[in-house]
Amino acid sequence: MANIETFYDVMRRQGITRRSFMKYCSLTASALGLGPAFVPKIAHAMETKPRTPVIWVHGLECTCCSESFIRSAHPLAKDVVLSMISLDYDDTLMAAAGHAAEAAMMDTIEKYKGQYILAVEGNPPLNEDGMFCISGGKPFVEKLKMAAKDAKAVISWGACASYGCVQAAKPNPTQATPVHKVITDKPIIKVPGCPPIAEVMTGVITYMLTFDRLPELDRQGRPAMFYGQRIHDKCYRRPHFDAGQFVEAWDDDGARKGYCLYKMGCKGPTTYNACSTVRWNEGVSFPIQSGHGCIGCSEDGFWDQGTFYDRVTDLTQFGVEKNADQIGMAAAGVVGGGVALHAAVSALKSAQNKAQKTPTPMNEEA
Amino acid sequence: MKTDVTDIPAEMERKMEFYSIAPLTGDATEADRATITRNTSVYVYEAPVRLWHWINAAAILVLCVSGYLIASPPPSIEMAEATDQFLFGYIRFAHFAAAMIMTVGFFGRIYWAFVGNHHAKQMFKLPLWSGKWWSEVLDEIKWYAFLKKNPRKYVGHNPLAQIAMFFFMTVGMTFMIVTGFALYSEGVGRDGILDTMFGPLLDLVGGSHMMHQIHHLGMWAIVIFVMIHIYAAIREDIMSRQSMVSTMISGTRTFKDDDPN
Numbered sequence: 091m092a093n094i095e096t097f098y099d100v101m102r103r104q105g106i107t108r109r110s111f112m113k114y115c116s117l118t119a120s121a122l123g124l125g126p127a128f129v130p131k132i133a134h135a136m137e138t139k140p141r142t143p144v145i146w147v148h149g150l151e152c153t154c155c156s157e158s159f160i161r162s163a164h165p166l167a168k169d170v171v172l173s174m175i176s177l178d179y180d181d182t183l184m185a186a187a188g189h190a191a192e193a194a195m196m197d198t199i200e201k202y203k204g205q206y207i208l209a210v211e212g213n214p215p216l217n218e219d220g221m222f223c224i225s226g227g228k229p230f231v232e233k234l235k236m237a238a239k240d241a242k243a244v245i246s247w248g249a250c251a252s253y254g255c256v257q258a259a260k261p262n263p264t265q266a267t268p269v270h271k272v273i274t275d276k277p278i279i280k281v282p283g284c285p286p287i288a289e290v291m292t293g294v295i296t297y298m299l300t301f302d303r304l305p306e307l308d309r310q311g312r313p314a315m316f317y318g319q320r321i322h323d324k325c326y327r328r329p330h331f332d333a334g335q336f337v338e339a340w341d342d343d344g345a346r347k348g349y350c351l352y353k354m355g356c357k358g359p360t361t362y363n364a365c366s367t368v369r370w371n372e373g374v375s376f377p378i379q380s381g382h383g384c385i386g387c388s389e390d391g392f393w394d395q396g397t398f399y400d401r402v403t404d405l406t407q408f409g410v411e412k413n414a415d416q417i418g419m420a421a422a423g424v425v426g427g428g429v430a431l432h433a434a435v436s437a438l439k440s441a442q443n444k445a446q447k448t449p450t451p452m453n454e455e456a
Numbered sequence: 457m458k459t460d461v462t463d464i465p466a467e468m469e470r471k472m473e474f475y476s477i478a479p480l481t482g483d484a485t486e487a488d489r490a491t492i493t494r495n496t497s498v499y500v501y502e503a504p505v506r507l508w509h510w511i512n513a514a515a516i517l518v519l520c521v522s523g524y525l526i527a528s529p530p531p532s533i534e535m536a537e538a539t540d541q542f543l544f545g546y547i548r549f550a551h552f553a554a555a556m557i558m559t560v561g562f563f564g565r566i567y568w569a570f571v572g573n574h575h576a577k578q579m580f581k582l583p584l585w586s587g588k589w590w591s592e593v594l595d596e597i598k599w600y601a602f603l604k605k606n607p608r609k610y611v612g613h614n615p616l617a618q619i620a621m622f623f624f625m626t627v628g629m630t631f632m633i634v635t636g637f638a639l640y641s642e643g644v645g646r647d648g649i650l651d652t653m654f655g656p657l658l659d660l661v662g663g664s665h666m667m668h669q670i671h672h673l674g675m676w677a678i679v680i681f682v683m684i685h686i687y688a689a690i691r692e693d694i695m696s697r698q699s700m701v702s703t704m705i706s707g708t709r710t711f712k713d714d715d716p717n
Contacts, residue, residue: 334547359664362646395665402527
């Protein structure tokens with residue numbers, strides 16, 4: 091792999107001074123939550139390691155992951171694409187098209203067997219032999235399997251690749267299937283979100299390149315450093331939650347004062363992501379800061395968990411769309427009515443028994 | 457808890473024989489029957505069982521009210537700046553504190569099932585293989601369906617009550633404790649012991665949001681149990697042949713008659 095430059099070589103070639111390079115290393119270390127001791131390690135890695143080839147494929151998706159990715163500020167997406175990785179194939183970002191593009195992918199696969207990272211945006215539909223997503227003249231599922239066969243690791247970008255997202259929502263007519271259910275023999279990192287935060291995407295790549303290993307993953311296979319905490323627990327509106335100050339309607343006084351959006355169905359308390367700490371667009375804002383509740387886009391099956399605007403959401407498991415309160419109150423009502431009725435009949439019966447027991451010799455035996 | 461039956465006088469022995477075929481049942485042991493021949497009351501619920509019952513009842517009340525409010529918070533109150541006001545925090549604290557008390561109590565109750573008297577075990581098992589028990593179930597259903605003039609006499613829980621206790625308390629409370637701790641583990645953090653123990657359940661049911669919904673549904677099952685339980689206890693106290701409500705205070709079951717049928 092001598093023909094691939096190291097990161098440092100590329101950066102120097104692009105006119106970046108060593109001083110700026112060191113600054114970049116310390117910024118990256120802090121973005122990853124690492125101590126200052128890691129700065130020289132990162133610098134050393136970037137000076138000596140060849141860039142890692144990446145193949146980025148697109149299945150059933152909306153390209154919001156790519157849109158997010160190219161807006162990364164720390165590190166800049168251009169640094170990642172042009173300096174850090176060797177993005178050898180990405181049909182959305184690459185200049186080549188058609189046969190030339192497909193040839194580039196085959197080239198990379200053959201040249202760097204077992205070396206390259208496969209980044210998957212979107213997921214393959216499996217119904218009708220995968221005919222719902224044709225890429226390069228073949229069903230996407232075939233392309234995915236082919237590209238994954240010799241990959242070192244697979245990154246599942248976004249809710250689509252990680253969990254299925256909207257195309258896998260019930261009834262999932264195309265049988266859209268998350269990557270880890272199709273590729274079962276490779277290490278897979280899920281980076282869910284719709285889309286994932288740009289800095290989370292580039293942060294995951296930077297970590298993998300720097301340390302040459304996968305980041306620590308949680309139970310669901312998400313990088314723990316970005317998906318280890320709930321949005322709610324780091325939300326700047328949390329004091330209003332604890333105080334019991336809630337937005338009751340979109341245009342009320344509480345909404346203007348920035349109260350907690352819990353009652354408006356905010357899914358922050360049940361969602362693991364870094365939005366409330368990293369935020370979006372260079373830390374400008376995130377959904378809750380903009381006055382709308384979190385919709386829980388980085389959680390499994392978030393389209394099938396009822397409305398985004400209620401805290402207690404409808405359950406469809408009972409054949410009707412009712413929430414736990416409606417089901418519980420209906421059941422309690424039926425039982426309460428039954429109890430009242432039963433009590434009334436009991437009272438009547440015992441009155442009747444007493445009447446029969448009045449000591450007239452005739453019916454004393456009754 | 458076996459009473460030595462050899463030194464019981466002849467008349468009592470006759471009585472005992474009578475009580476072993478009479479409608480006295482509901483987890484009644486030979487010792488209970490021996491007691492009945494001398495007294496009109498049997499000591500059923502030992503002090504720890506009674507104490508647990510009332511602590512548990514209070515905890516469930518707090519849990520249901522606070523739990524409902526956690527899902528559907530009261531209208532916003534602005535007494536002070538958010539940093540100086542902890543209203544919703546206290547509601548959640550009440551829920552967690554009552555849950556801890558209930559959990560510890562439940563473990564204490566399980567412990568007492570092992571070291572306590574015979575009746576302390578009744579809640580935790582159903583004698584599904586006993587034909588006698590099934591006939592008692594049928595009997596009790598008939599009594600509640602007004603098809604029977606007189607109920608049987610029960611020392612412990614009647615079989616319907618036993619079924620309700622088993623499913624709503626033993627199973628239901630375990631369900632609420634387990635799902636509740638799964639939710640609590642999220643607040644504690646994803647690297648703690650609670651997360652290791654209960655965290656995988658979140659993935660099993662389809663995430664944290666789903667876990668909240670089923671935990672909430674579980675509350676309604678407990679509410680329904682409370683309704684039935686209180687109604688049945690009062691009704692039995694009035695209409696049946698033994699004491700009910702006072703038994704959970706004094707521990708003794710007293711019988712109102714010694715009719716043979």
